[in-house]
Amino acid sequence: MDVGALVAAGVALVVGVLGWTQSRATNRRSDFVEITTRLDKDLKTERMQRKMQGSYLLELLRWARVVGPTTPAGPPPEPPAELDLTPWHH
Secondary structure, eight states: HHHHHHHHHHHHHHHHHHHHHHHHHHHHHHHHHHHHHHHHHHHHEEEEHHHHHHHHHHHHHHHHHSOSSSSSSOOOOOTTTTTOOGOOOO
């Protein structure tokens, strides 16, 4: 066997492994950026939902103070259209 061919094959193998690890690291970085971007978006959405839910709850409590147990009650206030109530629907 030719020593030069073995050395060339060894160098090619090392270069291939180094290129493969670099591409994996790049993929992991882009995956991390994509995941954090999605988590930020989900967090903003959840914060907005909690804010609307809190305001709707305060509105219901105000309505409940006005309407006593013996007072004829009008309809309760409707929730905001943007408020997602699907977790509470069966």
